[in-house]
Amino acid sequence: MYDIRRLSMLVMIIDCGSVTAAAKTLGYTVSALSQQLQRLELEVGQPLVRRQPRGVVATEAGALLAGHARYVLRRMRAAESELDELSGLRRGRVSVGTFPTVGTTLMPMAISRFRREYPDVRLEVHSARFDELVSSLQENSIGISLLWDYEWNRIDEPDLSLTPLLEDPTVLVVSEDHRLGRTRHVNMSMLRHEDWIVRKSGHPVAEVLERSCRGAGFTPKIAFEANDYQEALAMVSVGLGVALAPQTAVVSARPGVRIVSLGQEAPSRRIVIAHRSDRVRPPGEHAMHQILVDVAREHLLADRPS
Known part of the structure; x- marks a missing residue:
């Protein structure tokens, strides 16, 4: 597997017609660019350019490799563009779990806000019982989920990271x-x-x-x-x-x-956001996580006596 950076340099040298012009365009010294070209030729096992009095031209091997390199570089630029769209929440998918008793309170408000702020991201919402939600998180079929517990039976799943949202009296x-x-x-x-x-x-x-x-x-x-x-x-x-x-x-x-x-006469339940702690979370999940935190905070303020 050839180094993508050196392939890019090869394309630039051939397109510019000289190592000097390519070095100037890329911001390298002529010596440094020449060394990278030599390393690539050693990896390939044959010359990639032929030196001439006024610059260089591609050898048959150089032209062949440069053609493939251009395709790879185009695909890499496309990947970077798509990743930028995901990062900027202009595309992508977020899968969220919930349970029925918050399906008429927190979750609808969070869904409305997410769709308003990120209309190009596909939002999938799955409602299920506690054990099903935990299994879906562990199997990676949903990214984040609302869960609940009581003080005598706290969620004990080592692979889940929990963010407490509110106490539900x-x-x-x-x-x-x-x-x-x-x-x-x-x-x-x-x-x-x-x-x-x-x-x-x-x-x-x-x-x-x-x-x-x-x-x-x-x-x-x-x-x-x-x-x-x-x-x-x-x-x-x-x-x-x-x-x-x-x-x-x-x-x-x-x-x-x-x-x-009942005030404090009866125990309240804790509502949390859960996600797997070993996953790299996409931007859409971070955005939904923050929206749920904000909605829960607003819910608490709305319920606070004036």
């Missing part, structure tokens, strides 16, 4: 005609006699309920196990019971329910 959801429907804040101890709607056993919010009730000194009476938050909210709306949910899961709550703050 746990809130109480009640029907609009519930005795607490017009209350802004409650304590868990006020809920010991309630019937509870909860996600199926094994879902993290079920453990949130168990820990919160245990901390308040009682065991929750389960009225219904829901398959998803929409089903849970539907059952709350008809008065079958009350429920706990992450705040981002109920921002767009259905009619007939009220959201009540």
Whole structure:
């Protein structure tokens, strides 16, 4: 494999018709350029130019190699141009992972901003459960993803780098005609006699309920196990019971329910951006990462009491 820099020098020498003119164009001394030409001739094993009284002309081998060199140099310039476009976010693709409960809050705002700022970059968004998102990151089928965890079960994936975005508080959801429907804040101890709607056993919010009730000194009476938050909210709306949910899961709550703050009475979940730490990340991923950070910061400011 020949040195691309020396091939470029050969093309310039042949095009200029002399080592002196090529050296002046390239900013080399005549001696330095002559040495590089000699090294290339040694690598090829035959002369590449023939010296004449007024300059040089290409030998048959020199003309052949210069022809191939021109093609290589054109392809390299094209590659540099395309890389510049990727670097300048004028083309490319970004693949992002998300999960349903932020699909109505942070992610739509981030998508809108990314498309507005980088319209020529293709954005692919994949929504999945936690384990699927982690597998997709590890398999490199997505570049970055939103993930979540709780303090007793932190994400423990050594190959993932995590950027904390925000703490997503746990809130109480009640029907609009519930005795607490017009209350802004409650304590868990006020809920010991309630019937509870909860996600199926094994879902993290079920453990949130168990820990919160245990901390308040009682065991929750389960009225219904829901398959998803929409089903849970539907059952709350008809008065079958009350429920706990992450705040981002109920921002767009259905009619007939009220959201009540629990403050620090129930554990919050942490939302993070994750990416593989061993990857060189393309510019588009860095841009989406920063947009997610900015959107999360704005979300926190919007939720802060005035």
